[in-house]
Amino acid sequence: MKRRQIAAIDVGTSKICTVMADTENGDLRILGVGVVASRGMQKGMVVNLNEAKEAIRESVSMAERTAGYKLKSALIGVTGKHINSKNNRGVISITRNDHLVRQSDLQRAIDIASSITMPQDRKVLHIIPRNYSVDGQEGVSNPVGMHGFRLDVETHIITAASNSIENLTKCIRAAGVEIDDLVFNPLASAEAALTDEEREKGVILADIGGGTTDIAAFKGNSIYHTSVLPIAGSQVTHDISVGLGIPFEMADDIKQRYSSVIPGECNDASFVESGHTFSYPDLCEIVRMRVEELLRLTILELPSDDYSKMVPSGLVITGGTANLPGIAELGSEVLRIPVRVGTPPNLFGVSDILNDPACTNVVGMLLWSINNRDASKSHPANEESAKGGFISRMFGNPKN
Numbered sequence: 001m002k003r004r005q006i007a008a009i010d011v012g013t014s015k016i017c018t019v020m021a022d023t024e025n026g027d028l029r030i031l032g033v034g035v036v037a038s039r040g041m042q043k044g045m046v047v048n049l050n051e052a053k054e055a056i057r058e059s060v061s062m063a064e065r066t067a068g069y070k071l072k073s074a075l076i077g078v079t080g081k082h083i084n085s086k087n088n089r090g091v092i093s094i095t096r097n098d099h100l101v102r103q104s105d106l107q108r109a110i111d112i113a114s115s116i117t118m119p120q121d122r123k124v125l126h127i128i129p130r131n132y133s134v135d136g137q138e139g140v141s142n143p144v145g146m147h148g149f150r151l152d153v154e155t156h157i158i159t160a161a162s163n164s165i166e167n168l169t170k171c172i173r174a175a176g177v178e179i180d181d182l183v184f185n186p187l188a189s190a191e192a193a194l195t196d197e198e199r200e201k202g203v204i205l206a207d208i209g210g211g212t213t214d215i216a217a218f219k220g221n222s223i224y225h226t227s228v229l230p231i232a233g234s235q236v237t238h239d240i241s242v243g244l245g246i247p248f249e250m251a252d253d254i255k256q257r258y259s260s261v262i263p264g265e266c267n268d269a270s271f272v273e274s275g276h277t278f279s280y281p282d283l284c285e286i287v288r289m290r291v292e293e294l295l296r297l298t299i300l301e302l303p304s305d306d307y308s309k310m311v312p313s314g315l316v317i318t319g320g321t322a323n324l325p326g327i328a329e330l331g332s333e334v335l336r337i338p339v340r341v342g343t344p345p346n347l348f349g350v351s352d353i354l355n356d357p358a359c360t361n362v363v364g365m366l367l368w369s370i371n372n373r374d375a376s377k378s379h380p381a382n383e384e385s386a387k388g389g390f391i392s393r394m395f396g397n398p399k400n
Contacts, residue, residue: 005031007063007074008365009056009177010185011168013041013234014210014320016055017362018063019354020071021347023370030349032067034059043211043230044079044185046167049174057175066350073178075365078125078168079185079212081230082161087130088113089154101134101143101151109153116157123165125184126158130222139220156223158184180369185209186216186226188364191371193318193342194218203313205342206298207361208321210234213294215301217311227301229294233321236290243286244278254283255324261288262326291324295331307337314338320358 003024010017020032036059040051060071090113094101106129114127132140134148143151165182172179189207190199199218207214213229240259241251250273258271258280269280295315304310314337317327322341331339344354344363354363 005069006180006366006369007071008077008188008362008369009059009074009172010077010359010362010365011041011052011056011171012038012077012209012361013044013212013232014038015358016041016059017359018056018059018071018074019359019362019366020063020067020069021349021366023366026370028347028366028370030347030351030354032063032065033350033353034062034064034066035353036062038210040171041211043081044209044228045082045164046171049167049171052171053174056171056177060175060177071177073180074172075181075183075188075369076168076172076179077185077188077361077365078160078165078182079209079214079228080160080164081212081228082164083125083158083184083226083228084122084160085156085158085226086116087154087156087224088116089152090114091150091152094149094151099147099149101146101148103144105151106132106144106153109151110155113153113155114157118159121162122159123162124157125160125165125182126156126187128156128158128223130154130156130224131220156226158226183365183368184214184226185361186214187223188362188368189214189318189342189360190216190218190223190364191367192344192360192364193316196221198313198316201313202311203316204298204302204307204311205316205318206295208232208294208317208319209358209361210320213298213319215298217302219310225301225303229297229301231294231297232319235294236287236321236324239286239290240283244283246276250274254278255287258283259287260284260325261291261330287324288330291321291327291330292334295334299335307335311337314340316340316342318342318357318360322357 003022005022007020016038018034021030039055040048046052090109092109132143133152134143134146135150186207190205200221202219204217210233213232215227217225237252241248270277299307328339328341343357344360
């Protein structure tokens with residue numbers, strides 16, 4: 001297989017990360033990385049086009065200098081409280097004399113399952129077939145070639161606000177980069193942070209970034225729930241700023257250098273920063289209260305009260321906020337389920353900076369590109385697809 005170049009851009013609330021790589025036979029090699037402080041973004045959405053465009057351009061230029069070539073196109077991560085999702089079912093009859101399920105039957109069933117009524121201001125971001133059943137036989141992963149009279153398919157459909165997507169794509173193109181595909185952030189993070197066993201048994205992933213917490217739940221090796229919470233790391237920083245009476249920038253620095261939520265670790269010590277003395281226990285208590293609330297809200301997003309049975313593999317936390325010392329221990333204590341911090345896999349090339357939970361999403365987008373290349377051809381978010389919806393597929397080949 002010929003080596004090909006791929007790239008991804010994570011346009012977050014706190015940082016913008018561009019990664020350029022190449023791949024051959026599924027092996028990924030990182031060629032360039034550009035990380036800059038985010039500007040013009042709030043809770044995953046563009047609030048200042050010019051500032052966001054310039055920050056993206058800086059990130060891209062930094063990655064290009066390391067890689068040694070110009071970035072033409074990339075996958076783009078998408079998040080924001082405007083993201084919605086639902087599961088929908090499609091049913092068809094197999095009326096041919098041989099009653100064998102063909103690829104065209106899968107397409108027809110997916111088309112029916114994808115037929116949902118949406119306001120004009122929303123677009124489809126992903127249509128993901130979750131599972132199939134043939135004549136009532138559940139758990140069929142690939143029904144093509146099976147004999148049956150009825151084919152059912154359940155899809156997970158993720159939609160986004162058109163204006164938010166268009167503003168983001170405008171910024172990317174203004175920075176000189178075309179868009180290969182749009183990927184909902186937690187789907188990408190799951191590619192990098194979850195194991196096959198976790199996906200099969202049942203697991204919930206929480207990508208806690210600066211402005212949003214992106215959630216994806218898996219069961220039976222398929223996705224069944226996604227959502228976005230408009231609270232994340234910046235709210236922790238805000239609480240520190242208010243609680244200690246200091247500027248937001250100082251609070252963010254203190255959070256990164258001194259914060260901990262390890263149960264029972266906080267003592268009576270104090271620390272000095274910029275000529276001011278702060279109580280370590282006070283800082284830890286502020287951070288712990290907000291993080292505990294965030295963890296509880298994450299679990300409440302699941303469509304079931306008995307979450308311990310729904311996700312026996314527990315919770316995997318990733319994103320920048322996952323770097324808080326003790327967050328996994330706190331999660332296990334509060335939620336009484338297994339909790340671990342998810343990090344990207346080790347990669348070849350100039351990848352040292354990517355060995356961090358904050359980079360799980362952007363690495364996941366590269367893996368998404370590799371893992372889904374043969375399964376489907378994704379529609380880029382161009383003018384043509386803007387009329388009919390932005391669709392990326394995990395399985396099959398549903399039409400727009």
